[in-house]
Amino acid sequence: MDDGKPTGPKAKWWSRPTPGRGTRTEPSVEDAVEPSPASDEVADAPGEVPDAPAPVTDGTPAATESPAEPTPPAAPEHPAAPEHLAPEPLAAPDDAAPAPQPLHEPDPYGTPPYGGPGPWAPAPPVQRPTPAHGTPVPPAYAGTNGAGLSVAPEPAQAFPPPPAPQQPQESAPAPAAHPPAPQWQSYDPWGAPRQPLVTQPGPPLPDGRRGKRRGTALVGALLLALVAGGIGGGIGAYIERNGGLTSVELPQDERDGGGRAPDSVAGIAASALPSVVTLHVSGSTESGTGTGFVLDDRGHILTNNHVVAPAGSSGEITVTFSGGETATAEVVGKDSGYDLAVVKVSGVSGLKPLPLGNSDNVRVGDPVVAIGAPFDLSNTVTSGIISAKDRPITAGGEKGDGSDVSYVNALQTDAPINPGNSGGPLVDTDAHVIGINSAIRAADSGSAAEGGQSGSIGLGFAIPINQGKLVAEELINTGKATHPVIGVTLDMKYTGDGAKVGSSAQGTSPVTADGPADKAGVEPEDIITEVDGERVHSGEELIVKIRSHRPGDRLELTVTRGGKDLSITLTLGSATGM
Numbered sequence: 388m389d390d391g392k393p394t395g396p397k398a399k400w401w402s403r404p405t406p407g408r409g410t411r412t413e414p415s416v417e418d419a420v421e422p423s424p425a426s427d428e429v430a431d432a433p434g435e436v437p438d439a440p441a442p443v444t445d446g447t448p449a450a451t452e453s454p455a456e457p458t459p460p461a462a463p464e465h466p467a468a469p470e471h472l473a474p475e476p477l478a479a480p481d482d483a484a485p486a487p488q489p490l491h492e493p494d495p496y497g498t499p500p501y502g503g504p505g506p507w508a509p510a511p512p513v514q515r516p517t518p519a520h521g522t523p524v525p526p527a528y529a530g531t532n533g534a535g536l537s538v539a540p541e542p543a544q545a546f547p548p549p550p551a552p553q554q555p556q557e558s559a560p561a562p563a564a565h566p567p568a569p570q571w572q573s574y575d576p577w578g579a580p581r582q583p584l585v586t587q588p589g590p591p592l593p594d595g596r597r598g599k600r601r602g603t604a605l606v607g608a609l610l611l612a613l614v615a616g617g618i619g620g621g622i623g624a625y626i627e628r629n630g631g632l633t634s635v636e637l638p639q640d641e642r643d644g645g646g647r648a649p650d651s652v653a654g655i656a657a658s659a660l661p662s663v664v665t666l667h668v669s670g671s672t673e674s675g676t677g678t679g680f681v682l683d684d685r686g687h688i689l690t691n692n693h694v695v696a697p698a699g700s701s702g703e704i705t706v707t708f709s710g711g712e713t714a715t716a717e718v719v720g721k722d723s724g725y726d727l728a729v730v731k732v733s734g735v736s737g738l739k740p741l742p743l744g745n746s747d748n749v750r751v752g753d754p755v756v757a758i759g760a761p762f763d764l765s766n767t768v769t770s771g772i773i774s775a776k777d778r779p780i781t782a783g784g785e786k787g788d789g790s791d792v793s794y795v796n797a798l799q800t801d802a803p804i805n806p807g808n809s810g811g812p813l814v815d816t817d818a819h820v821i822g823i824n825s826a827i828r829a830a831d832s833g834s835a836a837e838g839g840q841s842g843s844i845g846l847g848f849a850i851p852i853n854q855g856k857l858v859a860e861e862l863i864n865t866g867k868a869t870h871p872v873i874g875v876t877l878d879m880k881y882t883g884d885g886a887k888v889g890s891s892a893q894g895t896s897p898v899t900a901d902g903p904a905d906k907a908g909v910e911p912e913d914i915i916t917e918v919d920g921e922r923v924h925s926g927e928e929l930i931v932k933i934r935s936h937r938p939g940d941r942l943e944l945t946v947t948r949g950g951k952d953l954s955i956t957l958t959l960g961s962a963t964g965m
Contacts, residue, residue, distance in 0.1 A: 649818075650816040650817070652768065655756045655814060655818045656756065656758065656768045659741060659756070660709045660758065660766055661708075661709050662681045662741035662812075663679075663680050663681075663741070663759070664679050664706045665677075665678060665706070665760040666678065666688075666690060666695070666704060666705070666706055666716070666730070667704070667707070668695055668703070668704050669697070669703050670697040670698045670699045671702065672697075673697040674697055676760060676762075677691060677759075677807060677810045678690065678758070678760050678807065678809060679694070679811070680812045681738050681739060681741055682729070682740055682741075682859060682863075683738075683740050684738050684740060686731045686733060687719065688729065689727065689823065689855065689859050690728055690809070690823075691726050691728065691809045691810040691823065691825055692721045692723050692725075692728045692793070693726060693782075693809065695721060696721075696791075698718070703715070704716045704717065704718070704730055706730070709766055714733075714734065714735050716730040716731060716732045717730060717731060718730050719731050719862055719866065720861075720862030722867070722964040723791045723792070723964070724793055724868070724870055724964045725850070725854065725858045725964070726782060726783065726825055727855055727858045727859065728862070729859055729863055741812060741814075741818075741820055742820065743820050744814075744815055744819030744820055745852075746821045746852045747851075747853055749773055749821055749851075750773065751773050751776060752772055753773045753815060754770065755773055755800055755802055755814065755815060755821070755822075756769070756802065756813070756814050757769045757771070757800065757804055758811050758812055758814070759804070759807060759808030759809070760807045760808070760811070761803075761804075761807040761808050762805060762807050771800050771802030771845075772800065772801060773798060775798075775799035777796050778796070778797045778799045778848060779794070779795075779927060779931035780794075780795050780826060780848050780931070781795070781927050793825075794927065795848065795931065796854070797825070797826070797848035797851070798813070798821070798849045798850075798851055799846065799847070800813060800822075802847060803843040803845070803847070804824050804827050808824045808847075809825060809826075810823060810824065810825075811824045812824070813849040820852050821849075821851070821852050822852055822855075823852065824849050825848060825849060825850050827843055827847050827848065828846035828848070851935075854934075854935060857937065867963050868964045869938055869963055870934065870963075871934065871936050871937060871940065871959040871960070872902075872933070872938075872959065872961065873903050873904045873933060873942075873957055873959065874904045875897055875898050875899065876888070876897040877897075877929065877930075879926045879927075881925075884916070884924055885914040885915055885924065885925075886914070886915045886923050886926045886928070887913075887915075888904075888915070890911055890912055891911045896911060898910065898911060903957050903960045906957075906958075907955045907957040909946065909955060913947070913948050914948075915929055915944055915946055916945050916946070916947055917943075917944065917945035919942060937959070938960060938961030939961075940958070941957070941958050942956070942957050942958075942959065943955075943956055944956075
């Protein structure tokens with residue numbers, strides 16, 4: 388059933404005329420005789436006779452005929468509008484005006500720009516909305532398609548005239564040839580001229596150098612791009628290699644460190660270092676390096692005997708102070724039994740003696756600081772604690788006859804001590820000397836004087852300053868030191884517990900006649916097990932215990948004789964050391 392809608396293909400709102408196509412095919416006979424929708428409406432009205440149907444055109448105007456004009460509608464029953472309100476007719480378009488020429492050669496395929504239909508899908512003609520009955524339809528707008536090609540206007544489709552009025556009325560004035568178009572029909576987006584995709588060339592320069600200028604601009608742009616790329620690459624490589632364009636500034640604490648507490652390691656070192664010296668000793672056969680410290684303002688310096696021993700009787704000793712000044716020194720006195728020596732420098736002013744402490748007041752665990760020149764590294768400071776007291780050690784013995792063996796009732800410390808620290812001070816938290824660094828226990832050589840090249844394993848030994856003070860005074864005053872003795876010869880091969888007095892040989896006795904032991908009643912082959920209530924486990928330990936006293940001191944000895952323990956009181960004698 389025909390519902391009054393067009394039966395042809397429905398045009399979309401974006402359809403537009405296709406340029407460059409041929410004339411349309413003539414409609415078929417069925418299309419020509421099919422009644423128009425308007426005619427159906429009129430025929431269905433009761434009491435009215437339909438007019439003859441309007442001829443159907445194919446939209447292509449003939450060369451000799453103009454588009455059909457619609458029949459004017461009947462006048463309405465209400466009064467006609469005043470003449471001054473009637474719209475003025477527009478001038479008919481000049482069909483004879485020449486079509487605008489395209490700005491470029493037409494596309495042989497008729498392909499419009501910007502995505503229009505191509506030759507494979509020709510667009511149907513533009514179909515505008517159907518106006519109401521009796522509305523004059525103006526002719527199609529003559530313009531160009533999207534490609535800029537001229538397109539002839541299509542004739543307006545004629546609509547059937549309205550039915551004749553039942554009663555005669557005054558005829559309305561004939562409409563103009565081209566009545567004014569409604570507001571919605573005043574603009575055709577597809578009729579507006581379109582520019583081709585190719586940019587329109589501008590007017591040529593007066594001197595004809597447009598092409599040359601374009602080439603120059605292109606070369607300049609290429610050169611600018613190359614230069615910018617090179618600069619950018621160089622900057623990028625620099626940033627990657629250096630981490631940025633600016634120099635790196637790391638944050639740092641700018642506060643003043645201020646002073647240090649006197650009992651801190653830094654405070655102790657600052658107080659003691661000006662009094663510590665480095666000794667360089669050279670002799671005819673050997674040389675060595677050690678440490679010493681200033682005893683008084685007269686230039687006396689205390690050090691170890693094994694430090695100055697390489698100089699012999701004709702060697703040279705050079706003293707270097709903490710500030711870098713140097714001076715030549717000579718030996719005042721030395722003693723191998725105590726492993727102590729005193730040298731003196733002349734012509735040096737401004738010496739700062741290092742105060743001496745009391746080694747009897749030292750307790751295990753007290754903090755200490757060792758200062759010296761290990762491996763000739765002057766002004767080296769290490770710290771630790773007192774690990775033990777009254778540690779009996781022997782050092783030396785390189786000569787084989789025992790004349791160079793030293794017996795020390797030492798202070799043990801874990802402050803790192805290495806070759807070159809010998810003779811240096813071991814100070815307490817008051818920067819007072821409590822010991823003279825003398826020996827280390829090396830991992831590969833056992834107990835030995837600090838003349839070897841083994842490093843510290845945390846077992847260092849220092850001569851107590853109380854003993855060092857007495858020996859130093861004797862060396863300065865007399866050039867020799869005296870040793871306390873009991874007047875017996877010990878059996879150093881005895882492996883039992885205690886110190887055994889030697890056996891009598893033909894014509895000789897291990898107990899010195901009229902000596903301290905003889906007067907006290909000590910006999911050959913007695914075993915001394917205690918000194919002043921302290922156990923003695925070997926002959927070396929007995930000597931160390933005795934060396935820690937001075938001649939004239941009284942000792943209480945415990946002696947085992949024939950399986951019985953005896954108590955003997957003995958007064959120490961003296962002997963001159965070497």
